[in-house]
Amino acid sequence: MTEPLAPQYTPAAIEGPLYSWWQERGFFRAAPDAPGEPYVVQMPPPNVTARLHMGHGLNDTTQDVLVRFERMRGKNTLWVPGTDHAGIATQNVIEKQLAKEGLTRFDLGRDAFVDRVKAFVAETGGEIIEQLKALGCSADWERTYYTFSPDLSATVREVFARLYEKGLIYRGKYIVNWCPRCLTTLSNEEVEKEEKSSSLWHFRYPLADGGDSIVVATTRPETMLGDTGIAVHPDDPRYQGMIGKMVALPLTDREIPIVGDSAVDPAFGSGAVKVTPAHDPVDFEIGRRHNLMTIDVMTPEARMSQTVPERFQGLDRMEARKQVVAAIQALGLLVKVDPHTHAVGHCYRCNTVVEPRLSDQWFVKMAPLAKPALQAYHDGKLRFIPEFQGGVYAYWLENIRDWCISRQLWWGHRIPVWYCQSEGCRKTIVAREEPTHCPECRGHVIQDEDVLDTWFSSWLVPFTSLGWPEKTPSLRAFYPGSTLITAPEIIYLWVARMIMSGLEFMGEVPFDTIYLHGTVRDAQHRKMSKSLGNGVDPIEVIDRYGADALRYTIVSGMSVGTDLILDTADLDTAFAPGRFFANKLWNIGRFVLGHLEQGARPLAEVDLAAAPLADRWILARARAAIVEATAHYERFRFNEAAMTVYRFLWSDVADWYVEQIKPRLYGNVPGGETARAVAAHVFDIGLKLLHPVMPFITEELWRRLPNSPADASISVSAWPTEESAPADDLALLEFGALQDLIGAIRVLRADQRVPPGQTVEVAFANMTALARALVSRDGDTIQRLAKVSAIHDDGTPDLAGTTLALPDGPIVVALRHAAADPAKECARLATELARSEQLLAAQLGKLANEQFVARAPAALIEKERERLAVLESQVETLREQRRALGCPA
RNA sequence: GGGCGAAUAGCUCAGCUGGUUAGAGCGCCUGCCUUACACGCAGGAUGUCGGGGGUUCGAGUCCCUCUUCGCCCACCA
Numbered sequence: 003m004t005e006p007l008a009p010q011y012t013p014a015a016i017e018g019p020l021y022s023w024w025q026e027r028g029f030f031r032a033a034p035d036a037p038g039e040p041y042v043v044q045m046p047p048p049n050v051t052a053r054l055h056m057g058h059g060l061n062d063t064t065q066d067v068l069v070r071f072e073r074m075r076g077k078n079t080l081w082v083p084g085t086d087h088a089g090i091a092t093q094n095v096i097e098k099q100l101a102k103e104g105l106t107r108f109d110l111g112r113d114a115f116v117d118r119v120k121a122f123v124a125e126t127g128g129e130i131i132e133q134l135k136a137l138g139c140s141a142d143w144e145r146t147y148y149t150f151s152p153d154l155s156a157t158v159r160e161v162f163a164r165l166y167e168k169g170l171i172y173r174g175k176y177i178v179n180w181c182p183r184c185l186t187t188l189s190n191e192e193v194e195k196e197e198k199s200s201s202l203w204h205f206r207y208p209l210a211d212g213g214d215s216i217v218v219a220t221t222r223p224e225t226m227l228g229d230t231g232i233a234v235h236p237d238d239p240r241y242q243g244m245i246g247k248m249v250a251l252p253l254t255d256r257e258i259p260i261v262g263d264s265a266v267d268p269a270f271g272s273g274a275v276k277v278t279p280a281h282d283p284v285d286f287e288i289g290r291r292h293n294l295m296t297i298d299v300m301t302p303e304a305r306m307s308q309t310v311p312e313r314f315q316g317l318d319r320m321e322a323r324k325q326v327v328a329a330i331q332a333l334g335l336l337v338k339v340d341p342h343t344h345a346v347g348h349c350y351r352c353n354t355v356v357e358p359r360l361s362d363q364w365f366v367k368m369a370p371l372a373k374p375a376l377q378a379y380h381d382g383k384l385r386f387i388p389e390f391q392g393g394v395y396a397y398w399l400e401n402i403r404d405w406c407i408s409r410q411l412w413w414g415h416r417i418p419v420w421y422c423q424s425e426g427c428r429k430t431i432v433a434r435e436e437p438t439h440c441p442e443c444r445g446h447v448i449q450d451e452d453v454l455d456t457w458f459s460s461w462l463v464p465f466t467s468l469g470w471p472e473k474t475p476s477l478r479a480f481y482p483g484s485t486l487i488t489a490p491e492i493i494y495l496w497v498a499r500m501i502m503s504g505l506e507f508m509g510e511v512p513f514d515t516i517y518l519h520g521t522v523r524d525a526q527h528r529k530m531s532k533s534l535g536n537g538v539d540p541i542e543v544i545d546r547y548g549a550d551a552l553r554y555t556i557v558s559g560m561s562v563g564t565d566l567i568l569d570t571a572d573l574d575t576a577f578a579p580g581r582f583f584a585n586k587l588w589n590i591g592r593f594v595l596g597h598l599e600q601g602a603r604p605l606a607e608v609d610l611a612a613a614p615l616a617d618r619w620i621l622a623r624a625r626a627a628i629v630e631a632t633a634h635y636e637r638f639r640f641n642e643a644a645m646t647v648y649r650f651l652w653s654d655v656a657d658w659y660v661e662q663i664k665p666r667l668y669g670n671v672p673g674g675e676t677a678r679a680v681a682a683h684v685f686d687i688g689l690k691l692l693h694p695v696m697p698f699i700t701e702e703l704w705r706r707l708p709n710s711p712a713d714a715s716i717s718v719s720a721w722p723t724e725e726s727a728p729a730d731d732l733a734l735l736e737f738g739a740l741q742d743l744i745g746a747i748r749v750l751r752a753d754q755r756v757p758p759g760q761t762v763e764v765a766f767a768n769m770t771a772l773a774r775a776l777v778s779r780d781g782d783t784i785q786r787l788a789k790v791s792a793i794h795d796d797g798t799p800d801l802a803g804t805t806l807a808l809p810d811g812p813i814v815v816a817l818r819h820a821a822a823d824p825a826k827e828c829a830r831l832a833t834e835l836a837r838s839e840q841l842l843a844a845q846l847g848k849l850a851n852e853q854f855v856a857r858a859p860a861a862l863i864e865k866e867r868e869r870l871a872v873l874e875s876q877v878e879t880l881r882e883q884r885r886a887l888g889c890p891a
Numbered sequence: 892g893g894g895c896g897a898a899u900a901g902c903u904c905a906g907c908u909g910g911u912u913a914g915a916g917c918g919c920c921u922g923c924c925u926u927a928c929a930c931g932c933a934g935g936a937u938g939u940c941g942g943g944g945g946u947u948c949g950a951g952u953c954c955c956u957c958u959u960c961g962c963c964c965a966c967c968a
Contacts, residue, residue, distance in 0.1 A: 009928065177966095195964085202968085220968060233968095270967040277968095284966040345965080358966095390895065394963070397894080401964085490963080525902085527961075558916075559903065563896075565961085567903060575902095579916055582930045589928035596927070642905075645915070660927075668926085745934095752934040758923050789925095841912075853948030862910055869911060 007595065011588035013548025017698045021135055024701075029715050030073075030140040032080035034479035041077035042483035043069055044464050044513070045141060046496065047149065049088035050123050051095045054133035056522040056530050057489070059540040060566055063553045064519055064640065065487045066139045070694040071635045072484075073140070074721040080480050082467050083134070083141035085127060087150035089414040089456040090184055090351045096122060096413075112412050119413050133541055138549045138697045140717065145476075147467045149459040150415070157466040158459050159418045159434050161507065166432045170367045171407075173430075177283040178406050180359035181349040182304035182319075186410040187363055188349060189455060190403060191494045193356050195345040202342035203327060204272060206335045207232065210248035210257045216241070217337050219271030221344060222281070223330070224322040226251070227310040228299035229258055231277040233288050236262030238273055252335055253311060253326065261292040280360040296360055304357050319357070364408040364417060364452070371502040372402040378501065378511050385515045387638050388563035391490060395516075398494050405499075407455045414453030422447050461499035464512035481508055485515045493518070517638055520565035527567065538570050543577060550696035551580030557695050558644045583648060584699050587692075590656050591703040594685050597667045601708040602682035603675060610728060614673060615780055616662040617680040618730045619737035623654045624684045625727040631691045632721070644695050651688045658741065659684070661787060682707055687722045739808050740776055740783065746806045746815045747788035754817060761791035763818035767803070768875065769795055770811045794818065803883060805876035807868070812875040828889035835880040842873040 024030065032040075043065055048058060065081065073079035096119050097107055107115045131146060147154060165171045179188040203223050208215045216232060232249055234241035241260070248257045258277075265288055266275050279289030280296040289296060301307050306314045306322045313329075314322050330336045347356040376399040378384055379392060386392035408417060420437055422429040424445030431437055431447060440447050462470075468477040482504065486497060497516060504512035523529055524536040531537065543552045555577045560566045569576045610618060627650035634643035663677040686707055693700040693716050704716040747764055756762055764784075766773060777784070777793055784790055796816075803816030848854060849866055858866075 007927090010930075011928095218968080222968085265966080267967045275968050282966075282968075284968070287966085344967090388896090394895075397964075493963095521962090523961095561905070564904085565897095569902080575917065578918095578930080579903095582916090585930045586928065589931085591927080593927035637907085639905095639907085642907090645905075649915085656927085657932085661932095748933060749935095752922075755922085758925080758933075848949090851948060855948085857948055858910070865911055 007588065007592045009589070009592070011548075011585045011699065013550060013584065013698065014545065016702045017136070017138075017544075017549055020698055020701055021138070024140070024715065024717065025135075025143070027713075027715065029717050030081070030142050031144060032078060032142050032480070034475035036078045038076050038078035040480055040484075041069075041072040041079045042480045042513075043081045043485055043487065044467070044483055044500075045081060045083045045139075046488045046492070047084040047086040047147075047460060047463065048130045048134075049091050050085045050127040050130070050148070051088065051092050052130050054130055054137070054540050056538050056540055056566075056568065058130075058134070059137065059552065060519060060522050060556055060560065061488065062134055062137055062139050063556045064517070064560070066137070066553075066697070067557060067635070067640050067694040068485060068487065068517075068638075070140055070697060070717060071721070073717065074690065074693065074719060076720065078479075080145075081139070081141040082145055082147075082463075082480075082483075083131070083139075083143060084147035084149065084463060084467060085130065086456060086460055087123070087148065087414065089409055089411050089453060090186065091456075092119060092123070093411050093413040094184065094351060107412060115412050136541065136544050136549060138553065140697070145467065147463065149456070149463070154459055154462075154466055155415055156434075157462055157470060158415045158454065160471055161462055161503070162418050162454070162458075163432055163434050164507075165366060170370060171364060172367065173362065173364050175360060175362045176365075176406075177281075177286045177358045178361050178363050179347060179356045180302070180304075180361065181352065181354055182300075182302065182357055183352050183354040184349060184411070185302050187359075187361060187406055187408060188356060189406050189457070191457075192350045192455075193347040194350050194353075196348055197343055198346045199341065199343045200346075202271065202340040203330075204337035204339070205252070205276075205330050206337050207249045207252060207276075208335075209244075210250045214244070216244060216249060216260065216274050217272040218274045218276040219340075220276055221342060222323065223326045224306070224314075224319050225278040225281045225299065226276055226326060226330075227254060227306070227314065227322075228278045228280050228297040229276045230256075230279060230289065230295040230297060231258050231292060232260045233263045233266050233275045233277050233292075234260060234273060235266045235268045236264060238266075238268040240268075240273060252333055253329055259292070259294075261288070261294070263288045263291060282358055286360065298360055300357065300359070363406050364419075364450075366405040366407055368402045368404050368502075371506055372399040374505045375399055375498060375502045378505060383511050383514060384501065387515065387517045391493065391516070391518050394490070395493055395498055398498060405455075407458050408450075408452040409455055410451075411453050414456060415459060417450040417452050417454055419450040420447040421450070457495055457499060460496060461503045462507075464500055464504055465508050470507070481512070482510045483513045485517060486513045487517045487519065489521065490518045491521075518563070519560060520563065522566045522568060525567065525569045525571065527565070530568075530570070536570050538568055538573065538576075543573060546573065547577045547581045548584060548698065550584050550699050551577050554580035554583055554644060554696055557640045558648075559641070561641050562638055580696075583652070584696065586652055586656060587696070587699055587703070590651060590660065590685065591706070593660055594681050595703070595706050598678055598682055598708050600678075603679040604709060605679055605683045608676050608679045613676050613680070614666075615733055615737055615740070616659060616783075617676055618728075618733035620654060620659040620680060620684050621727045622730040622734050623650060624687045624722075625724060625729055626650075627654075627691060628687060628722045628726060629724060632723075635694065640695070643691075647688060647691045647695070651692070655684060655688060658737075662783060665782075665786070682709060684727070686710070687726055690716060690719060690722050693717065735809055736772070736776065739772055740780055742806055742808065743773070743776065743815065744784055744788045746804055747784070747790060747817070750804060750815065750817050751789070756817070758789075761789050763792045763794065764788070764790045765794045765796040765803075765816045765818050767796050767814040767816070768812065770808050770813055772808050772810045773813050792818075803879060805872060805879050807872040812872040814875075814879050824887050824889075828884065828887055831880055831884050831887070831889065835877065835884065838873060838876045838880060842870075842877050845870045845873050 069079055069081045179193045181188055200221055202219050202221055204217050204219050206215045206217050229251055244260045245262045247260050251258050265284055277285045277288050279286045279294055280298040297309050299307055299310050304319045306317045349356055379396055418433055420431040422440035422445045424443050427440060427443040427445050429440055429442045437447055464483055465481055468480055470477055500512050521529055558579060627646055631643045631646045666673045666677040689700040689704045701716050704710055781793055803814050805812050805814050
């Protein structure tokens, strides 16, 4: 471990080995009986077929930041990882593979298909886990669960059986969302609504008695073939006489009744609604109330079925739509077509337009589960960040609808329901273990063909991942968990349901804090997606710039509740902040470690009272960084935390402290030992504060610090506290003044184009006590850092000076350097004078405002008075300079 | 249709309980290969804080309103 560090940081060389070492040493393992308050995070389980994308990058980096922070703070930290068998998504992947071979799942048959999926998962299912490791995720991988493992499958059955026994699971015929491509139902939450501009077609239906007619409006003309009634509002005067009459449904030979139903809005369209109970949830309810027939006019693939006139049979629904409209028009019954935009449901997995369809399905009765979940929120047991997301959660629960959990898929947990086949028995058996025969009549039983919604296993993971229903030590120690970190888009699909299942089966909410982060978008603010091709591959970024650079960029670009925008066109630029910072850090490390070969004394052994200003100052800055960064991490303001540490390490440590101690380290001068001790100490603090964000480089550098215990990891080292660095307000004030003095001289040099190599003489006037003290004690620092050969305390202002506000008053700083051109200098001074006079006038006005003086806090007024003094001095200096130069008035 | 979020430098964003001259990174300009780092150092420019109105001694910050983007929810067919 003593090879010299290269000038350029090459992350690829260190990240892999470090991760392997972390794993071997088991730093991320959480034992139920380990000391410390438990801190538990459930990782949103990625789909087994998934490859890491930026969404994971954002989500898992955020979790890892928090987990590493809490682990270092001494909590018994557990991050539970897992993968999701992802019913529809995974089945689709395999079906696509089959399609390439010219096959469908039906060609293989159910068992062979499931075997094929299993083989695929066995082969590729671990990829995403390896990618998460490349990202640096410090999960307890030994606990990695799989939602379709035998263990978790057993818990799914257990939960199904318990809910069924409690009367919370039922089977029924309702209108459900049907994806004609996936050939399965979807829950309401799995349907994504999209605004589409379309048409509202008005059809005239003649009454059966031949006299009158009635106009109906529809957005789905093809469903008219399944109309079994017409509904009007019972109080609508236009249709009062029509209720009860029959309509001759065009294109068919059916006669359907006109019914009165208050679900109809008289103000919309014509005020009359065609009722298609098999294809619309509202129509279904109307149909039920009025005993209308249901005619399913479509096949599962959304083609027109045998129930419609022959000319339309077999047509795709969209084609049928066109032809029905044409046929109606040919009959002279098309009244008008209005443009109309409305929300159309799409399958969340394949984006096909979802068809509402009457079907026999299994449901979970949600109201009894929602009630305690809502109560927990109102009782303050759930904290949402950002806060407003709590309202989103509550609104959904208040308007909860039953959950359709059966899926017509082959990949997933088969529904644990068997039906007795004997005539006269027909019992429905719900069982935890597969029954061999009907317990009632010993008849032959067959299992329900359907599988469960994927989310029916993932809504249980906060406790099933810990061994439930067994009361394992892990379950006892780590339930309930702490923080859930995820994207707002799965509040309903996952978060709310976990809360409900947690309350139902464990009696407690599964986590107390829900942190919802934004979405990763491209430069045009579009969501990253495969179809748009605007994605960034995090693995590519890690290979090129390192996981730390990726993580730093993610963290610093993300604030609470906002999206993360990444320019996908230019990765070099997009990840520059992280890359640059990692390199800077590496070089601070090279410098500091290079001077610590003989070791560093612990800070406790250093006489700080006797230490130079810079040492006391950097320790005070370290303390401020500790306090600030810790507060930011605690409040989920990770970008602010990152910025705080960045400023500490780059601006304070690198730009000032390192520059300041160089003479003490290079030259064999007294104080070198103190400088080494302090440098080692503040670098240790900086690395620790940064470790949650940039775990690899901080580990690599930290382990090389002389005072880091051998074979220890920064990831389990103690988080710095206020005790780690002494406060020193005087040092902050004095060093700040020193920085201001050096800064003022640098500005003068640059303004006057003094060549960088050339030293200058500086004249101070109006010296304050602080300035005098600094010049006499730290004059050498000023000389070195501002390239000054001599400092004069002139008492009179010189050419080309500037006024500087020190804490104890304004002083004048000037260069003893001939101004190039008196005329130019006069012009420059005139501009500056004008500006200063303006500011002075404004300041005088402000302080003349009686209201302000009466009401503003005293400290503020004091500051305003100080500023007035500076401005007055500035104006005076500029005037004197102009006089000295003989400038024209 | 209802609800929510956002609008600050060319770009991405900070600015938390109203209070100095509104900040950072990237990009840009000037000068530097100063023995940790040119992925760097020093200096610099750039903002009617989306528009309008209000509250206040004082508003980027609070209130109202409008505009523009984005998100979520919803059974007006």
